[in-house]
């Protein structure tokens with residue numbers, strides 16, 4: 001594997017390109033492959049034969065890629081980090097993105113909104 005050392009700003013750009021929502025390199029994520037958390041700083045960058053850059057999990061020896069990464073270990077419901085995350089970000093069916101545009105014509109109501 002042809003590992004490369006990117007300047008921090010470039011690495012952050014690459015992380016956001018492949019994975020999204022990285023605010024900085026100190027942020028950490030969880031990897032489904034190794035079930036460990038790692039920071040953006042620890043992630044490894046390697047270059048393929050076409051010169052494209054790819055990211056690898058920050059845990060030594062793990063070849064997890066951005067599709068394996070998550071803000072919390074969702075695969076483990078009893079993990080303290082999962083419980084903590086869901087406490088702050090409760091799962092809701094009526095959250096953003098849930099469209100509920102029904103046009104109800106309520107006859108007899110005068111349409112007052114309270």
Ligand SMILES: [Zn+2]
Nearest residue numbers: 031057062064
């Ligand atoms: Zn990993």
